[in-house]
Amino acid sequence: MDAAYVCGSRRLTRATDELGAEHAFSGYVFLEEKMGCGIGFCKGCPVRLRNGGGYKLVCTEGPIFSTREVELSGPIFPPQEVGIW
Numbered sequence: 001m002d003a004a005y006v007c008g009s010r011r012l013t014r015a016t017d018e019l020g021a022e023h024a025f026s027g028y029v030f031l032e033e034k035m036g037c038g039i040g041f042c043k044g045c046p047v048r049l050r051n052g053g054g055y056k057l058v059c060t061e062g063p064i065f066s067t068r069e070v071e072l073s074g075p076i077f078p079p080q081e082v083g084i085w
Contacts, residue, residue, distance in 0.1 A: 001025050005064075007032075010072060017067035027067035035059045 001023070006016045007030040020027035036042035040060035047056050048071040056062065 003028060005030065006067070013067055014072045017072060020067065028064050029067050029070065031058050031063050031065060031070075033058045 003026040004016050004020060005028045006013050013027075013029045016027040016029070019025075031047055033045035033047075035058070036044040038059050040057050043057060045058040047058055047062065047065060049055060049069060050071050053069075056065070
């Protein structure tokens, strides 16, 4: 198997990531979020990246992300008070 694609809970996404690391295949997660503008201007759909790597926008840089790229241990989407914009 070359890759696995998942759309579902964080638990399912974490399991896909762990299996991918164990069996040497890539995992990808399909994320959805309410999008105010759909072009990145409002920055209303950020996804948190691993290792303090910042954020990406679901509308312009997604909606598909590598499971090794996004933060899976906590909320994928940051709290609104984070103020990334």
